[in-house]
Amino acid sequence: MDNRELIAKLNNLKSMNPDSAWLANNRELLLSQISNSGAENISAWKAVLINFSSVARIASRPVFSLGVFILLLLFGSFFGRSLFLNAKPNDSLYIAKIISEKLKVNTTFNTQERDKLALQFATEHAQAITSVLSDPTFNNEANKDQVARLNDNFKEEVATVQNKFNKLDASKKMTRPSTANPKLNSDFALIDDNVVIADSARDKQGIQLIDSAANQIKVEVLESTKASSALSSLTAKEAKINLASSTGNIASSSESAPEVNKNGASQILDEAQKLFDQKDYSQASKKLKEVEEIIK
Amino acid sequence: MSNLAQKFRDRRILNRLKNRDKEAFIRVYDQNVKDIYRFVYFKISNREEANDLTSMIFLKTWNHIQNKTLEDAKTLRALLYKIARNSIIDYYRENNGKKFTSLDDQDNKLEIIDESQNTPEDLDKETNLNLIKSKLPLLKDEYLEVIIMRFINDLSLEEIADISGKNRGNVRVLLHRALNALRELIEKEQGSNNE
Numbered sequence: 001m002d003n004r005e006l007i008a009k010l011n012n013l014k015s016m017n018p019d020s021a022w023l024a025n026n027r028e029l030l031l032s033q034i035s036n037s038g039a040e041n042i043s044a045w046k047a048v049l050i051n052f053s054s055v056a057r058i059a060s061r062p063v064f065s066l067g068v069f070i071l072l073l074l075f076g077s078f079f080g081r082s083l084f085l086n087a088k089p090n091d092s093l094y095i096a097k098i099i100s101e102k103l104k105v106n107t108t109f110n111t112q113e114r115d116k117l118a119l120q121f122a123t124e125h126a127q128a129i130t131s132v133l134s135d136p137t138f139n140n141e142a143n144k145d146q147v148a149r150l151n152d153n154f155k156e157e158v159a160t161v162q163n164k165f166n167k168l169d170a171s172k173k174m175t176r177p178s179t180a181n182p183k184l185n186s187d188f189a190l191i192d193d194n195v196v197i198a199d200s201a202r203d204k205q206g207i208q209l210i211d212s213a214a215n216q217i218k219v220e221v222l223e224s225t226k227a228s229s230a231l232s233s234l235t236a237k238e239a240k241i242n243l244a245s246s247t248g249n250i251a252s253s254s255e256s257a258p259e260v261n262k263n264g265a266s267q268i269l270d271e272a273q274k275l276f277d278q279k280d281y282s283q284a285s286k287k288l289k290e291v292e293e294i295i296k
Numbered sequence: 297m298s299n300l301a302q303k304f305r306d307r308r309i310l311n312r313l314k315n316r317d318k319e320a321f322i323r324v325y326d327q328n329v330k331d332i333y334r335f336v337y338f339k340i341s342n343r344e345e346a347n348d349l350t351s352m353i354f355l356k357t358w359n360h361i362q363n364k365t366l367e368d369a370k371t372l373r374a375l376l377y378k379i380a381r382n383s384i385i386d387y388y389r390e391n392n393g394k395k396f397t398s399l400d401d402q403d404n405k406l407e408i409i410d411e412s413q414n415t416p417e418d419l420d421k422e423t424n425l426n427l428i429k430s431k432l433p434l435l436k437d438e439y440l441e442v443i444i445m446r447f448i449n450d451l452s453l454e455e456i457a458d459i460s461g462k463n464r465g466n467v468r469v470l471l472h473r474a475l476n477a478l479r480e481l482i483e484k485e486q487g488s489n490n491e
Contacts, residue, residue, distance in 0.1 A: 010447035
């Protein structure tokens with residue numbers, strides 16, 4: 001006899017039933033007993049109410065759980081950080097701050113914004129570590145292990161800041177060629193390109209200056225094309241070269257700003273790291289503030 | 297979907313019971329009395345005592361629901377079985393552990409439902425069933441319990457796990473061991489009969 005056969009036989013034991021007369025009598029007996037304890041037939045409206053509440057309770061479970069989860073996520077991402085804003089790296093609430101920051105970073109969908117946010121948080125963490133370590137009541141022999149851990153954390157945060165800077169810089173470089181598409185096949189295309197570059201720099205350099213520069217280039221090119229029959233091919237080439245160099249100057253002037261920022265920040269970070277290693281926490285904190293200013 | 301409908305039916309009947317609805321209690325009784333009776337009967341092996349205990353279990357369930365201590369079971373069926381288990385434990389305690397060792401007494405002979413077709417196969421089936429019935433009380437309590445719940449009363453693994461306070465995996469293992477133990481007992485009996 002195998003298990004399947006045995007199970008089939010066990011199933012047949014369902015035929016083992018109580019006596020039907022006993023069933024009916026017991027039913028009546030139980031009814032009278034529960035009637036004595038206050039059982040009654042409920043009214044139709046109450047039955048409807050019960051049905052409704054049962055449906056609501058069953059349906060609400062997944063919906064309710066999902067709702068609570070979304071609310072917690074939104075709350076955590078928007079208000080979680082401000083709740084634990086004053087938490088220091090040696091506080092027990094600091095982990096909550098880190099979690100809420102991570103939540104906020106992960107719920108930011110724009111990649112550049114996300115990197116910027118992560119950069120800002122990492123700088124703030126490094127600053128918080130310097131402020132904690134500058135406190136002599138904490139930074140002593142008794143908290144040796146915690147101090148060592150914070151030292152490691154500082155290095156990690158600085159490395160994160162550096163990485164995020166590089167990442168942001170790389171993403172800026174990636175977006176730049178798409179706006180300044182090099183259509184250098186004709187002189188007029190070159191003019192269009194210059195105008196695009198000038199437009200992008202309008203806020204910084206002023207519309208008058210850029211427009212005049214573009215007009216000057218346009219005139220030069222028109223003159224060079226009109227006079228192409230009269231002038232030799234060499235002069236035309238010279239004109240082109242002049243034009244190219246002038247556009248190059250404009251382009252390089254607009255590109256140089258972030259490069260300086262990146263290099264400057266990198267240098268300041270290195271200095272902050274050195275100062276931190278020398279245990280000059282207040283100066284290291286000042287350097288980090290400078291980095292924070294650059295980010296802003 | 298059917299699971300959700302079942303949950304709704306369960307929830308509705310629980311709410312009605314909480315509101316002291318007599319009709320809901322009758323429905324619960326009609327739906328479960330045979331299963332609970334079988335559970336008790338195969339555990340204590342005595343028809344009269346099983347009748348009394350079954351009746352008491354339903355009354356206890358009613359009181360349990362009225363006292364708002366319902367939330368310790370996932371379903372109403374699980375609650376009934378939990379109360380049944382506790383009532384059986386109480387019964388043994390009151391009777392100083394006395395247990396009937398065989399279901400196979402003269403009063404409790406198993407009857408095949410369709411008696412008009414008493415073919416040799418039916419007789420063989422009846423003999424087999426009576427043999428199984430006689431061996432069930434020899435099993436360990438926890439083996440007997442899971443066999444009744446799963447293979448006689450068709451409870452799901454989740455329900456058995458909820459009732460017995462074990463996880464699904466443990467219940468599965470227990471079922472496997474229980475079946476093997478019962479099969480061994482039967483084969484041993486058949487072997488000695490053949491000799």
